[in-house]
Amino acid sequence: MAAWSSGHIYQALAWAHSRQMSDSQDHYRRQLDRIVEMSRDFGASGLDVAMRHEIALAAEIQSRLRSAHADGRSPLLGVTLPAQDISGDFFEIVERSDGLTAFAIGDVAGKGVEAARLMALCSSLYRQKATEEPSPGRLLCQMNQALCRAGLPDGSFVTMIAGLFDAASGCALLANAGHEPALLGRRDGRFQAFGAAVPPLGIAEELIARPVPEDFLALAGGCLYLFTDGLTEADGQGPAMGEQELRRLILDAAQLPLALRAEALLGRLVLPGAAPRDDLTLLLVEDRRRPLLSRRVVLNAQGLEANRHAVRTVCVAAGMSGDLQDELILAVDEACQNILRHGYGGAGEVVLEILLDGRRVAVQLIDFAPHVDMMALPLRDPDELRPGGLGLHFIRSVMDEVDWPPPPPGAGNLLRMSKFLP
């Protein structure tokens, strides 16, 4: 009895079916119906032929569906090039109802139908959980539990990165279970790698008994590159790509639109028309904002002066007037001071970003202190003479808009303030 039964193919197709674009729904429904008919017509002896057919079809659907993401609008793009008919690699992109985008990349140990079966299981598990569970670390922990209870064949396991992206703030949360490090390509040409915090999924439940530790990333206008080891694994045949070469390629392609960039990276490994030597999957998460300043520091009172200096430098470079510089500096300084005093009670990490959006200069300030409901605080009457409590009044006086929207996942508080340029 083959481990890959028709049921699994239906599962894979149903999963594929559920995610395709609405304008091609009929096409995929017809294909699905055809497979159901085929399975009725063939006896046990005919299953091999049918399965080959189905697998080829599933592979085609997979590749078509995945290319559907390359519409140029989404800041996320995934590409899979299967080495065989169907891949053990997978990626997922899930738009959540809270406006965040959940994403994942995974690599099932092994090749062929068994790996594909596991891949389909992981994909459907992930898609089911990603709409409900915001924390990538908890999600991976739950997936490990589910995979272990499902009983993977001995020696099978899944390496996987799960993430959550907030396009509005340019921030992402990542959890990595045994997978290749994710690479954050920054706008200044430097890279930051985010490696695995725990072993792969599916080996033993107790190996990932608690939520996988998460990394908080401020993409700061950069791009996050997730890939499977097909991209960097050398097999001694042809132009294997080492991590250094991958970084160089990323830099070379950094100015290209997302889809062309992915093509450029994959194109170095696969000759046109030829099948890759190993499954290749690439998932890109791009922050399309272009901050003038992105500063992530552990701040204390002594660090406020350097912070003001950094703000001054970008304001000068952007050609802002002296008055405007002073106002922005005061607002940022008072906001940071509030975080240090009321959030951290001393020192703590902040991410400060300044963006120019047409005639509007916008400040984004993120901290990791316990959540403070700033909207619930009473406004100070500036005519009331007492020390303290002036900071918020200053911020509201010099800025045109001040808001505390829900913070990006993994952060404590988010302050947004902006000012319209004259």
Added chain:
Amino acid sequence: MTMSLTIERRGQIALVRLGGEIDLSNSMEIRREISACLQDRWDVVVDLAAVGYIDSSGLAGLVEGYQLAKRYGIRFALAAVSPAALRVLKLARLDTVFALFDDVEGALAP
């Protein structure tokens, strides 16, 4: 931190000269020095000519000085307020609260 603080005695008056950038990292020191002068019942004139930046915690120190002086029935005045400091005083509507003098000599005059 580039903040400077000197205190000169001129008769019954303590002339507190502040300079540089006043923020959360040094405003407590300023508060302490000003209150010490007032508690010793010195009149206080604060020279703000060389202040390049002052935040709300710095202003809070000046407000505290004003309140203490009022309680003790002694003088508390600001002199030669720099444009940077005046802007923040105005934002807090404190420019009408403090006794402001264009220059130090005017503030020291009996």
